Amino acid sequence: MAAIETTSSAKPGAAARPNWLMRDLLGLAVILAVAAIGYFLFPNNLALLTRILGVALLVLSIDLVTGFCGVATLGHAALFGAGAYASGIAAVHFGITDPLLMVVVGAFGGAVAGVVSGAVILRGHGLAQLVLSIAVVHLFHEAANKASAYTGGSDGLSGIAPDPVFGLFAFDLWGRTAYGFAVALVVIAFVVLRLITRSPFGMLCRGIKEDPIRIRAMGASVQGTLLKMYVISGAVAGVGGALNAISTQVVGLDSLSFTLSAEALVMLVLGGTGSLYGALIGTVSFMWFEDFVSAANPFHWLTIVGALLIAVVLFAPRGLYGTALALVDRFRRTGK
Amino acid sequence: MKKSVLAALAVLALSGTAFADTIKVGVVGPFSGPFAIQGKNFKAGIDAWIALNGAKVGDDDIEIVYRDLPAADPAQSKALAQELVVKEGVQYLAGFYFTPDAMAVTPLLEQANVPLVVMNAATSAIVTKSPLVVRTSFTTWQTSAPMARVARERGVKKVITVVSDYGPGVDSENAFKTTFTAEGGEIVDSVRMPLSTNDFSPIMQRVKDSGADAVFAFLPSGPTTLGFVKAYNENGLAKAGVQFLAPGDLTQESDLPALGEAASGLLTTFHYAVSHDSAENKTFVEAARKAIGNPAELSFPSVGAYDGMHVIYKMIEATGGEQDAQKAVDAVKGLAWESPRGPVSIDAESRHITQNIYLREVAKAEDGTFYNKEIATFEKQGDPGLAALK
Amino acid sequence: MTAVFQVQNLNKAFGGLAVTQDVSITMNPGDRVALIGPNGAGKTTFVNLVTGHLEPDSGKVLLGGNDVTSLSPTLRVRQGLVRSFQVTRLFPDMTPEEHLALAVMQRTGRTGAIFGHYQAKPDVMAEVAELLRTLGLDHIATRKVAEIAYGQQRLLEIALALALRPKVLLLDEPAAGVPQSDTPRIEAALAGLPADLAVLMIEHDMDLVFRFARRVIVLAAGAIIFDGSPADVTRDARVREAYLGSYANDRSAA
């Protein structure tokens, strides 16, 4: 996968088009292959795999604002949790139990939360931005705790009973339906995000990350663009939250927590920012590692996870994917 | 390398189901993280049960499979439970320290044909979520309501309630309020404080200003109780004669060494004190202390786990090791036995434990350590919270 | 001919210190004006006031007859007032082709589109190719900017400004930091700027000023002290005074 990404097109114009298209299709094929391998290799661990996919959507959504736009945030779970609660409340209090509709509601909830938190967070830069994002996620958390009539407060919102998907596939004990549903959502999100990041709007966002002053000098609005990206990011996180609500059938306050925000950011940095593949790789490796280590030693796994993070900074400073890319790149150059 | 590990895991998973006469019990609890001590107590209670009763029921070997869930995280809870059922093939699910984690598992039970024995999570509603849930711990209503009667008996007329602003806190506040006003007392003020509160002085100022005779408090066991109890003393409330009333979460035995002199004389109501004077408890404490390592760490979740194992063994006996969740649950409805905490029974209708609630006072033992000294008993208490739900 | 760009009686003071005093400039399409002045003359402040990054205490900025004084910097850009930067401000991870495509799409209002790819837009690609060819950048069109030479980056700065099809172009020292060997290419690029474009160049290099400008404005202590032909500027006593101080007379004597 890494090698595919580096074979950059040499010629401008239409001739290069099939090149990136091919790369994306290949990337997609790899994701589907990994998803299938996961299904057949771990038929009894589908719940964990589904959970990983839900968090992967959150990490992808952080990547949109952090990796592509350069916005530092430790409060992105606010968007994820908003999506989870939106779809959960829709199911419990308004009888919207069709999973697809719940996903739509979740995406909408996430997008609204994206507008709100974006409007606050984008007022600062750097450290101030981090602090604003922390404040936002705490406010969301506290609001959900207070609105216990709707959210169930700290006891969690239970009683979410989604209908079968398309009326055919019920959510079963083995989590097969949930897993298939999750894979479908992640693949769709991946394709859409791939298109968005390559679009003119995506280029504008990358430009803002690299030099907002130049973007302004081109006559584009930085705040407006970032806010729009926050909405998109919110929708993606919201889908992740909805997936979480549908597959777990309970939404807890942890889905709006600083801890989840920080953990997801760690996964992103671990995988490598600014690349959708990095986000996916970071999520899968972190959560798989965490699950593996915590099952092996439920009492002291945190130390090992900490050591892993330190090792990554020391030996793979651009994240797993970024560093792998750089290595491949160097290898190709010296090979020539 | 990753692949070989995965392959090894897959093999393990297959071999796990190979022994037909091993019955697995999946226990989910906080074995790491900020609540690790409560998870340790789960394990100590289970280990004590097995040490005293063996790891066999009839011909079947019992195997416990632990899964770590450091904080309330229903999604992870469900994933773990699903993995335990599907991959490990457990016939019983048990443990669960936090309410949302237990709630997340209830929808699975019927399809999985697995009973859930809740060893701690204390919100009344859990047992209503599935007919396959049995609880051997307590509810916040159950332990808080008797305190209102204690207060009235002691001539307290005006009370201010101070609770952490989250589910159990609100439950506790409601339980006390309901009972206290029914008994003719007056609640002069109710304060809900954020879980993240570190400095309780302003809260104590509120208590002082309220003119109450006593303060009823609920905080989750752990670091904040220390600050709260100290603030109560340092702000002169104890001296001013404002009584301190709380359910036993505040003075759990593992926190007492840290609370020290500051806790001395505090009144709490709870279902279990490590100091409970009975033969059953002596045996239990000895075994559980051995299991936990540091005797000072033993506290209430251990007895929930111990009795939970008792119930599970009864279920296995009744089903002869066959997987039949409904039959298993039916078998323990109305079951009564002598627990380390005193006489208990499983209410046939609610599947929640009926037990004695004790009034305790923190006292200093001869060796200088502090303990919860039982001074009065409320016998055979059900869960008033369930009634309040209706 | 109608004026495309007017600055009327612009004033700005920081605290008690006047940094721009009653500055007025009028430019017509096709003008090639150089703005010069000694260090601290207030050139940067002037640029910031004109582009909208600073708010003037009084005075107006007009673009094609419209008052833009209260408009934000980005809106001024959209009205045709474009600037280049003294120190290149480019996106190190993007290619020249992407830079120009982004600018073209921004100008034509298509950067809001969340789907589609610039390479799939023939008109954008044609215009980008044209710009790349004009400025001699086509052979490095798909290299990352971080990897191309500084002289080429300066050319890309100019191309980027042109891609926005400005009416008025503010060039802030377009040749700053460029090695001697590359300056002819910059000058060629400047000579090739569209004939109807009004260009205001801020520059220190007098050789470049004389070759490029048909009119020179000298700013000193925040005020215009000279506005006339390049031929006259060196003969003006106030200019000599401003630049050379008391040495001016000595040198003329020598």
Place this chain on the structure above:
Amino acid sequence: MPDASGLLLDHTMQTVLSVGIDALAYGMVLFVISIGLSVTMGLMRVVNLAHGAFAMIGGYIASYATQTLGLGYGVAILAAVVGTIIIAVPVERFLYRRIYGAPELTQVLMTIGITFCVIGIANYVFGPTLKTIPLPEALRGPVDLGFRSIAAHKLFAIACGVAVAGALWYLIERTSFGVKLRASVDNAAMAASLGVRTRIVYAVSFAVAVGLAAFGGIVGAELLPIEPYYALRYMVTFLVVVSVGGAGSIPGALLACLLLGAIDTTGRYLLPEYGEFFFYLAVIAIVCVFPRGLLGRRS
């Protein structure tokens, strides 16, 4: 009825004073713990999320020294500060030195990793229970201020805050080390070319920051008790306080701690249910108005 209204006024005044004292004490505790973080974040430009971990290490050493070794409070503080610095020196040498000047997110990853490790190790070595540091007789119990009583250790914390603020100000503004530090921060290359050994300056500043963390951990232990999750539990609080004050500014940090302490305390007195809202809304408001912190330096 002039008497009644006078009484009422008197009572209000008393309450205001009383809450004010609480706010001051809480703010000062925050200040003593977080000021070290302000040094690492502002002067060394490292987003050091492991700051609380060092405070916790200090607390554990002090607890061990008093409870197990039976040392006195003062000696224990000294031992804890020195011990924490000794632990921190190799950490600085081998880990932090790699992330000076790295992107913020990399620093976040590394320092969270360090925090996890410290938590895990503390849990393993000391177990999951609360650890206390017994106060000396003089600091135990309440002191009567006339209108109310206050815990003696809170007065001690206030005094420590004032002393730390003064000492740091003196160190940075009045000593040759301070000159070197400020020079290294403003322009490391220039300072190096002037003969300042920036690595040593950084190492010493780091040691000072860590020592302050340890000291704060002990002094604040009555309000923020020592347990393995200390490092994560209060991470956000420290980060917020330092950023609101303006990283690197001692008066800024002091001001922020007093202000946020006051908001937090008053909020918790008046409307405890919405205490959390109050606090974070105030943080948002302050950060929006002062993006670089209350007294942050312009860069």
